[in-house]
Amino acid sequence: MKLIGNTILITGGSEGIGLELARALLPDNRVIICGRNDDKLQRAKAALPGLLIEQCDLTDERQRNALVARLLASYPQLDLLINNAGGKQPVDLLEGDDNDSAMARDLALNFIAPAALCNALLPQLRARPRAAIVNITTGLVYLPKAEQAFYCAAKAALHSYSESLRWRLQETSVEVYEVLMPLVDTQFHLGQLPDSVPAISAEQAARLTLQGIRAGCHQIRPGKSRLARWLALLAPQRGMRLVNG
Numbered sequence: 001m002k003l004i005g006n007t008i009l010i011t012g013g014s015e016g017i018g019l020e021l022a023r024a025l026l027p028d029n030r031v032i033i034c035g036r037n038d039d040k041l042q043r044a045k046a047a048l049p050g051l052l053i054e055q056c057d058l059t060d061e062r063q064r065n066a067l068v069a070r071l072l073a074s075y076p077q078l079d080l081l082i083n084n085a086g087g088k089q090p091v092d093l094l095e096g097d098d099n100d101s102a103m104a105r106d107l108a109l110n111f112i113a114p115a116a117l118c119n120a121l122l123p124q125l126r127a128r129p130r131a132a133i134v135n136i137t138t139g140l141v142y143l144p145k146a147e148q149a150f151y152c153a154a155k156a157a158l159h160s161y162s163e164s165l166r167w168r169l170q171e172t173s174v175e176v177y178e179v180l181m182p183l184v185d186t187q188f189h190l191g192q193l194p195d196s197v198p199a200i201s202a203e204q205a206a207r208l209t210l211q212g213i214r215a216g217c218h219q220i221r222p223g224k225s226r227l228a229r230w231l232a233l234l235a236p237q238r239g240m241r242l243v244n245g
């Protein structure tokens with residue numbers, strides 16, 4: 001897909017990979033980002049003049065619907081939806097009683113919110129001559145990390161949904177991309193970046209993502225994510241040991 005002259009929504013674009021995507025796309029496109037924290041949004045706008053910001057907690061259905069209504073009113077010509085916002089809750093699956101709220105939060109942010117945005121914005125995207133949905137998942141879709149079990153399960157659901165959506169939209173003007181991110185050095189890890197696997201930078205993650213989209217590659221597996229896929233197929237036990245250390 002051409003990445004010039006589009007109107008683009010990047011969820012969770014106020015820091016990390018989303019902010020680097022915004023930085024790279026802004027010179028040639030109209031870019032809207034959203035996030036919960038207004039300070040972060042304002043900082044992003046100060047760093048990238050011309051960036052459009054929308055405050056929204058995507059896990060709150062009312063706020064999400066209000067965001068969609070504002071987008072439909074202000075930017076009816078949306079060409080690209082990048083479902084990037086995500087987060088993870090640490091869990092110990094042996095402590096089952098304590099895990100329900102982590103499970104609900106991980107599913108709400110990493111699966112329900114992006115799928116609901118697709119549902120809500122698809123009519124608008126389909127009205128465009130060329131449009132795309134980009135869902136950001138993770139290489140952990142192939143080899144899940146037990147201490148992030150609900151995050152991995154939610155991203156696996158988004159992976160499966162992306163496949164279905166791509167299949168169903170194949171005769172339409174809307175392309176569906178999935179980016180299975182490897183380890184990326186961002187706030188996502190809350191200062192506890194695992195040292196087992198080398199992380200790529202957020203700038204690098206954004207660059208490889210946009211390179212893949214420009215090349216029309218619908219499943220983009222930067223860095224070690226490709227290896228995770230092969231390990232899951234050829235040596236799954238070894239892969240699970242590597243990921244779960």
Ligand SMILES: NC(=O)c1ccc[n+]([C@@H]2O[C@H](COP(=O)([O-])OP(=O)(O)OC[C@H]3O[C@@H](n4cnc5c(N)ncnc54)[C@H](OP(=O)(O)O)[C@@H]3O)[C@@H](O)[C@H]2O)c1
Nearest residue numbers: 012014015016017035036037058086138181183184186188
């Ligand atoms: N970093 C990695 O190693 C890695 C690996 C694989 C996949 N990924 C995926 O890549 C994507 C981006 O990750 P990242 O590393 O850039 O994360 P990040 O640096 O933590 O940034 C997350 C972004 O999402 C926003 N966000 C979080 N919860 C939200 C909510 N409820 N509603 C709206 N916005 C929300 C945050 O802003 P607010 O806090 O202000 O809401 C922030 O802008 C995520 O989907 C993540 O799962 C990351």
